[in-house]
Amino acid sequence: MFYYIFDGTFEGFLSVVYDIYASGRQPVAITANHPEHLSLFAQEVVIVTDRKKAARVAEGIKKSLGVSAYQHVYYCVLSAQPDACLCAFAYLRFGFAEGSKNTDCRLDKKEVELTHRISNEVSMERHRLLGLVRFCQRGLALYAAISPRHDVLELIAPHFCRRYASSVWVIHDLTREKAVFYNGRNWSINPLPSFAVPGDESDPFVDLWRQYFAAINIKERRNPKQQKQYMPQSYWQHLPEKSSKPLSKT
Amino acid sequence: METIADKSLIKAPKADMEPFIPEIAKESSRTFMGIEEKLNILASGAKYDVSCSSSGSRRKNSAGGMGNAAPSGICHSWSDDGRCISLLKILQGNACAYNCSYCLNRKDSACRRAVFSPAELAELTMNFYRRNYIEGLFLSSAVIGSPDATMEMMLKTVKLLRQGHGFNGYIHMKAIPGADSMLLDEAASYVDRMSVNVEFANPKSLALFAPDKNSGAIYKPMDYLHQRSQEQKGIKLRRPFLPAGQTSQMIIGAGGESDREIINLSQDLYHGYSLKRVYYSAYAPVMEHPLLPGGPVPLWREHRLYEADWLMRFYGFEAGELLSEQQKDFSDAYDPKVGWALNHLDQFPVEVNSAPYELLLRVPGIGVLSAKKIVMTRRFSNLDFETLSRMGVVLKRAVYFITANGKYRGQVEISEETLRRRLSKPEAYARQLNIFDFIPITPQAKLPSLQL
Numbered sequence: 001m002f003y004y005i006f007d008g009t010f011e012g013f014l015s016v017v018y019d020i021y022a023s024g025r026q027p028v029a030i031t032a033n034h035p036e037h038l039s040l041f042a043q044e045v046v047i048v049t050d051r052k053k054a055a056r057v058a059e060g061i062k063k064s065l066g067v068s069a070y071q072h073v074y075y076c077v078l079s080a081q082p083d084a085c086l087c088a089f090a091y092l093r094f095g096f097a098e099g100s101k102n103t104d105c106r107l108d109k110k111e112v113e114l115t116h117r118i119s120n121e122v123s124m125e126r127h128r129l130l131g132l133v134r135f136c137q138r139g140l141a142l143y144a145a146i147s148p149r150h151d152v153l154e155l156i157a158p159h160f161c162r163r164y165a166s167s168v169w170v171i172h173d174l175t176r177e178k179a180v181f182y183n184g185r186n187w188s189i190n191p192l193p194s195f196a197v198p199g200d201e202s203d204p205f206v207d208l209w210r211q212y213f214a215a216i217n218i219k220e221r222r223n224p225k226q227q228k229q230y231m232p233q234s235y236w237q238h239l240p241e242k243s244s245k246p247l248s249k250t
Numbered sequence: 251m252e253t254i255a256d257k258s259l260i261k262a263p264k265a266d267m268e269p270f271i272p273e274i275a276k277e278s279s280r281t282f283m284g285i286e287e288k289l290n291i292l293a294s295g296a297k298y299d300v301s302c303s304s305s306g307s308r309r310k311n312s313a314g315g316m317g318n319a320a321p322s323g324i325c326h327s328w329s330d331d332g333r334c335i336s337l338l339k340i341l342q343g344n345a346c347a348y349n350c351s352y353c354l355n356r357k358d359s360a361c362r363r364a365v366f367s368p369a370e371l372a373e374l375t376m377n378f379y380r381r382n383y384i385e386g387l388f389l390s391s392a393v394i395g396s397p398d399a400t401m402e403m404m405l406k407t408v409k410l411l412r413q414g415h416g417f418n419g420y421i422h423m424k425a426i427p428g429a430d431s432m433l434l435d436e437a438a439s440y441v442d443r444m445s446v447n448v449e450f451a452n453p454k455s456l457a458l459f460a461p462d463k464n465s466g467a468i469y470k471p472m473d474y475l476h477q478r479s480q481e482q483k484g485i486k487l488r489r490p491f492l493p494a495g496q497t498s499q500m501i502i503g504a505g506g507e508s509d510r511e512i513i514n515l516s517q518d519l520y521h522g523y524s525l526k527r528v529y530y531s532a533y534a535p536v537m538e539h540p541l542l543p544g545g546p547v548p549l550w551r552e553h554r555l556y557e558a559d560w561l562m563r564f565y566g567f568e569a570g571e572l573l574s575e576q577q578k579d580f581s582d583a584y585d586p587k588v589g590w591a592l593n594h595l596d597q598f599p600v601e602v603n604s605a606p607y608e609l610l611l612r613v614p615g616i617g618v619l620s621a622k623k624i625v626m627t628r629r630f631s632n633l634d635f636e637t638l639s640r641m642g643v644v645l646k647r648a649v650y651f652i653t654a655n656g657k658y659r660g661q662v663e664i665s666e667e668t669l670r671r672r673l674s675k676p677e678a679y680a681r682q683l684n685i686f687d688f689i690p691i692t693p694q695a696k697l698p699s700l701q702l
Contacts, residue, residue, distance in 0.1 A: 108627050108630070160382075164317075205377045207286075208286060211290055213327065213329060217329040219330075221333075223330075224330065226328070227331075
């Protein structure tokens, strides 16, 4: 019974997979956190991320299970769901044992179905955030704060690079205290404490957007249930249109 | 029954319509009405347009430009009425020369008037876009002066965005019926999608409620743009021609059309003009008019029409299968697919391990995703009810229409009456039976139990 601990990155997870196959140690947990209670018979294994080993595992997944399986595993590892990594490993173990690119068709298998479900949830949050990130003008740069449930920062960055290719911008994940920085050419993710960027209310378009949001609504068709279904309340803290501050009168 | 073929019912538009620009519109563009005030008036005037979709275009960003289009479309917010906000949906101006009785911006209306200059609107769009509030612009307008003058002004806005600001985000633009085809052509080469609203399924209603419009003039730009799109298919163009196609919208329940007339027309529009979407908008009274309904049309009717629309676009149903001469409207009690299944019980139950995909799609409760999952997984493993549940196939309604490995779990005989009861919304089912006619209802009285 081995309790695997890694740095929480995808490459870290792939290094774990490498070790499991190399050593034959069977995992009972794969997690970024040290366990609070370790059962009597469990043993901790701390894995240091090794890019070369990770690359070999990544190649192996793509080659024998296909690119879509690779993406499912990748997304699953970024999930905040407890045991998501163990599930992703079980999926890989099943896939490698079958050795076929049909792994994703085997929804009758619990590990496949669950991995898909977790990865779809991450994918859903990624897609949602493409719309719900709100930039505001801070000097010459655009700044946005988010608090996503899953670790999707690296999944949304390429979209905004294409879209705002000639701007300078920062998207700040307050929960994980890191941010993606784009300088007009390339992007990188670096630590950024959540208190590092103070609030600022001088952007005039924030108010115009809130005016628009109010004006486009059809009062007679109020439907808060549907609104929350598509735009869960956990996202509202960063949406100026859902701020409780009263609108200025025109 | 009226379809597109009857568009000639109405006479051609009056060619001699005088250029008409209300004083107040001139004033609004001349004086210094603030952007904020214009935004309020002109967004509010656009809110009854349903479409806000930003899908179907793959426009790429250009060097030094701003933005791109995502083929899947992206929603940026949801307003308090639960509708998605993807585009800045706004009117160029609301000072209308027409007097359509259902419209808030009609000539006789006492509403406040405003007109955006192309520069103002382009500036606003760019600033919303770079803050990621929106996916692009949905530009509509009242008829300011003449259709040509209106289209020219809208075109100016769009060209300013594309050429002046290097904007590569999504643009949906309304085609103004009656505008010159040269203007349509030019607009189509700058925007991603265009639309003309059919407004009423029956041309007679249009003549009644929108005396300045006529259905011939509505179908003309739609037809023209369709023809031009067909001609340019497969040709490499410097600027793509309407990459996200055309859409349209109908008002439901104002003109007395049946659901059957509506979905028949939708089908004709999808087939005849290759429309990407038809939107339905339950009529809500904004203006008083002796011939218009006094109260709002129930939202469930709009909902049923959307369900039917989906069945026609993704489930292989024909309009004629869903409604008939005998049954002209959908029921509040159950959705159109259940309605169809109840009339075709001889085709059920179907065996999930062998039924073709097309038939699985017709099972109530099984959607496109579930049908695909079933077809994919059954190649490798025999499906029983436990496996189906584990795969995320919702069995609540499907259970009455399927067998898995020959087993039936519906626990009732497959008869129309039992299934109708089981699959109906209880309150709507009661209404249908007119139970309230013979059971006295007091506020405290319990509803009769209808669930078996």
